[in-house]
Amino acid sequence: MENTINITVIDREGTSHDLEAPTDMNMNMMELCKSAELPVEGTCGGMAMCASCHMYIESDHELHEASEDEENMLDQAFFVEGNSRLGCQIHLADDLDGLVVRLAPVGE
């Protein structure tokens, strides 16, 4: 389909969800997960100000580097790895077709 890419989200139970993601709706990964009713909070609404959309990039896509704001907020997340990102900072675009992400564990 035009303006649609395929993205796989692995939830915290290890189940894979294959999602069709629109690239013409100005959406990001946090919003995509919420729209698919996956357990991503997105408390701050997508300003890189809460770290509740922490996810790991599992495929070898080259993403833009995390901004200082994003790095600062990842400081407040847990189990941060080299492939950690905030979903709200990953804008859905054609070059992300086939992206695989895994939701990071959440604290209490």
Added chain:
Amino acid sequence: MIETDILIIGAGPCGLFTVFEAGLLKLRCHLIDALPQAGGQCAEIYPKKPIFDIPAFPEVLAGDLVDNLMAQAAPFKPGFTLGERAETIEKTDDDKFIVTTNRGTKHIAPVVAIAGGLGSFEPRKPPVENLANYEDHGVEYIIKDPNFYRGKKVVISGGGDSALDWTNFLADGIAAEVSLVHRRSSFRGHPDSVQKVIDLAEAGKINLITDAEVVGIGGDGKVEHVEIKKKEGITKVECDHWVPLFGLSPKLGPIGEWGLEIEKNAIVVDTFDYATNIPGIYAIGDVNTYPGKLKLILCGFHEATLMVQSAFKRIYPDKNYVLKYTTVNGVNGF
């Protein structure tokens, strides 16, 4: 006992605007909030961020919006119980509610309006096994009294100002040993605090452990060591206290136990007047849910306005009320 007409749980934009709309109906309000200041998320998370969808404000900073709401509410002299979390609710024989906070402050009102947003802000707890068993036995999320750490071995986690400031403070002749664990080598705190931490580490006065994370706790009934994961592997660090400082996140908390109908962490309301399933308790703003709900400040303002009309009828069932326009009548404060 604090007495009021409408007891508002949550002093965010929605709760503050309720004071104004209630005031126009000559109803008094008192607000309870877990944060030490009014403004909710706007004040706590993003005071310097612009908001573009408040009607008639092409752009307004979240912090300024809060200041304006406070000014707008001021004529109606709202009361505040700040820094305390609404904990329990009980019904009195004369159909009022008593709400008690975690510090034991009691409030009584015929109407309770929950404007709690996403909940009360609580320290973010790391997902470390057996964490709860060590809470108050060596694990603290907030440093209340630095003297508590006198002569102790303390591990602090985090990379922001509170982690840096407490590291510097406790290292200055209070704690016996201070270790700061942070996931990377740069810090987001104030440059002076960052420099001080680096200087202390170079002088051997603190253990600065970067590119690392605490992943485990051990000890017999109290914290005796933490496990710190680095690239090279996991090492044990002996300590008496672990203080994880990872900021705050909102939790629905005790309100979830009040017998209200909850759906996906939100309180189900009737859009006629934003009443919950318990007569006399209303829910407005981000904390409620109904078909078509949008979590927007502007929708919360609308909900607050309709809600107080219903609250008025509950408090004064025999009084007639006619909507008055502020342009005609002005704002007559208390």
